Amino acid sequence: MTAISTLTRPTASGKQAASVEFRNVTKRYGSVTAVDDVSFTIEPGQLVTLLGPSGCGKTTTLRMIAGLEMVSAGQILIGGRDVTNLSAADRDVSMVFQSYALFPHMSVLENVAYGPSVQGASRKDAQAMAMEKLALVGLTGLEKRAPSELSGGQQQRVAVARALVLEPQVLLFDEPLSNLDAKLRRRVREDIRELQQNLNLTVAYVTHDQEEALAVSDRIIVMSNSRIAQTGTPRELYEEPADLFVADFIGDANILNGTVVELAGLRAHVQIDRLKIDLPHRGVMQGPVKLAVRPDAVLLNEGAAGPGEVSGQVKKASYLGTQIEYEVASPMGELFVVQYGRKEPIAPGTAVSISLDRQRGVAIVPGA
Structure with missing residues (x-):
């Protein structure tokens, strides 16, 4: 029982938050190596940020967790289960995309209820689940609006609610704040962090913004040239950089x-x-x-x-x-x-x- 408890941990909804483990994972596109022999573990209920400059491999790593990219070598485990060769549909994960990817012809409620509906829930049950998650992200009263009638921050919350409605074991964020202005970014990142902690969610979060990573993360994985440069808490990375790249990249x-x-x-x-x-x-x-x-x-x-x-x-x-x-x-x-x-x-x-x-x-x- 002790070994299993380190792989999963109950969330606020009673569902198990899961660990994520990469074992010597490599991803190649022809002769180009996008991710090179990467190993790490995200513990259940932690928010871990993949941080690095453009082209370092962080988004490819996130997409491999989601099953949107398949590994060239190595092994991926979620909750102790080998998912290396499973499709995205067979992994209990949800992703919040940089572009939000909301359906413009659907209302806020219909956008959030879409996932449960596709999985076979009745219209009534799907909408009830959607209403619960909209309340969770503070959007009660906006259910009938179209995405175009919402602010950028509100659209981001709809995207989060849509990812949460299926109560995934792992929630993934791909540059979620890059389309928001500076003041709104600060507010939304605090909302995401509070939600993650209150619900005990396992989150993998990708950004190139050092301040954002320091603010939201339990741990940070700094990537450079397709490899991991250093892993640690925000304080460890800031005060004890492993090399010149990390010292210069994490803060000034x-x-x-x-x-x-x-x-x-x-x-x-x-x-x-x-x-x-x-x-x-x-x-x-x-x-x-x-x-x-x-x-x-x-x-x-x-x-x-x-x-x-x-x-x-x-x-x-x-x-x-x-x-x-x-x-x-x-x-x-x-x-x-x-x-x-x-x-x-x-x-x-x-x-x-x-x-x-x-x-x-x-x-x-x-x-x-």
């Missing part, structure tokens, strides 16, 4: 050259120009290293540099309301810096002193 980072001058237990004493900083050594040896320094970990003060500081000059300042962004010239290279809570930007051309706050995000990048 200044990649600086430094030197490990001494190792002491799990710590490394690092010299960066005139700056000295103590960091977890992350397996590196003494000598040259690369460091990922987050923009808000670079501290600026107007005036000449003091002991243990580096001199710099503000090249550009941009006021963004809650924050001010700077480009700063320094002996360490050009720095991207973010300051929060400051009302007036430091004027371009101003001399500044530079120091680092390791608590805000400074990490040695292993193997760089």
